[in-house]
Amino acid sequence: MAIISSGNAQTRPETPTHVPGIDQGNARGNYEKMPGHNPDGTSTARRSTGIEPKSQEPIDPSMPNLSPA
């Protein structure tokens, strides 16, 4: 490395890294755990609300299921 005097490090470079034992948001299998997200990439009203989601589904099953953000 360079000959630059920079004092003692105040933190370790990997400080913000993952903490063992805590679930990783990106880990495989998380998609399946999320309610309202179907295996084929579609979704249902359950992804938007846990309160009576079935009553929020499209009235016609052939319509795309586009729940609010």
Added chain:
Amino acid sequence: MAATRESIKPEAGKLVDMSWDPITRIVGNLGIYTKIDFENRQVATCKSTSSMFRGYSVFMKGKDPRDAHFITSRICGICGDNHAVCSCYAQQMAYGVKPPPLGEWIVNLGEAAEYIFDHIIFQDNLVFVDFCEQMVRATNPKVLEKAEKTDAPGANIHGYRTIADIMRSYNPFTGETYKEALHMSRIGREMICLMEGRHVHPSTIYPGGVGTVATPTLFTDYLSRLLRCLDFIKSAVAMNDDVFDFFYEALPGYEEVGRRRILLGCWGAWNNPDHVDYDYRNMDDWGNEMFVTPGVVVDGELVTTNLVDINLGIRILLGSSYYEDWTNEETFVERDPLGNPVDKHHPWNQTTIPRPQKRDLDGGKYSWVMSPRWFDKRTGHHLALDTGGGALARLWATALANKVDTPYVKATGHSVLINLPQTPNTPEQTLEWKIPKWSNAIERDRARIYFVAYSAAMAMHFLDRAMTELRSGRTKVFEDFDVPEEAIGCGFHEAVRGVLSHHLVIREGKIANYHPYPPTPWNGSPTDSFGTPGPYEDAVAGQPIFEENSQENFRGIDIMRAVRSFDPCLPCGVHMYLGKGRTLKQVHSPMFGEQHG
């Protein structure tokens, strides 16, 4: 080898040192040091320096690779999202994950908005300060006189009768176009925020996809803003053409300003989710399906569109930079996933070893920027590619490659056709950007506004495709992945002002090596170890001076136009040193108009 003009050897004592340090519109303190031969009205020599050390490649080591896009986004205060996206491309290759199509369309829409916003704010609020009525009056009064008498050919589109009227509309703070452009750039940023959560540093862009929740409202909000921009873009293209054509006519020989050999690099933009799988072994295939075709153009000839060739040809040279060579350091990647050998001076194998020292412009080290070059295996030359401010190389490579074919944008082999739909205030319009004769300041500037139209037209296509996904109910925007213990990745993208690559090596689940190469190191690089000057130096050295002012009142407008045509980031101030111990301090900011009006 890359110089376009023979070096001038004027008689000793007749040169005047002139320097601009920091020059405006760059993050990283660009300085331009020239020697000007006033008797022959020519720039004799030029050196481009940077006085700021960034060190991203140093402090990225040891970090979690999933942080890379959040950290590298901070490289730039205006195109940070380009870095975030490029970093995600590199990470996706390393993790072996491909985002769902809707996630990819959302990224593409965000990046299209970035090109629209950034090119507009740079072109109309910064570049055109150099071409506005007040500036032309101060530097070339005879040209302004002619502009007053010259009818604007595109008056029926933009409504300005004469060229001088257009120039007046670009006057800072007071001009109509200047003010309208500020408004447009705000709308562009709103469009980015819709797709990427935040601007400049996106909050919803991740490797594996996006966190943006796709709803019909999201896309209609974007569309309504895009249509508003399209009205502006249609008249802006006509105004740009009128002003630039007028400069060629009013100042014969102006094509020499900022002209250099045609050496252009474009790393491609907007992946096509129908083809991209982020597997290095298939990079040639999916790279050629991008909506801006990657390519290297040498002397007007398209050398390659293969991203693997482009990747393996990258060399980071030293020569005039404050670093030590890393030949004896670790080699991280000996062969790429296809088995091709990777050079020691390739970013994958680079180790940054800073060596601060005194600046020496006479044959010594003088810049913190290294000298990225592209190795042309046909000739064995290390080419000092430039990006033409981004837009010129993108349009040139796309036009020659003749691969892009969408309902809104189509390459023809010699030009690019851009179809803009009817919008609230303007009818449908078809634009054609034709490959120009020169790679010079005017053509870099002209290409920029055409690329805004290109981006807007492409955004229409991305919206169509995204809405198709949504109407089918496919709302998935993120794909899960695990971080491997050992992996390599590279991302190729276009930052607004040109080529952008991120090279990543992961070991033990952490970053072992990370090297982002944005466009400005390519354009602003100093003379390399082979003695090849960087593009700014090359473009300015030997260029004629058209400014009417004498040495005492010299503003260096032609040099500024040449350097700024490469789009070196954001403005702060220009300090000009006029030899003989006299320093002129000229603040070149949007306040220019107010102070001198």
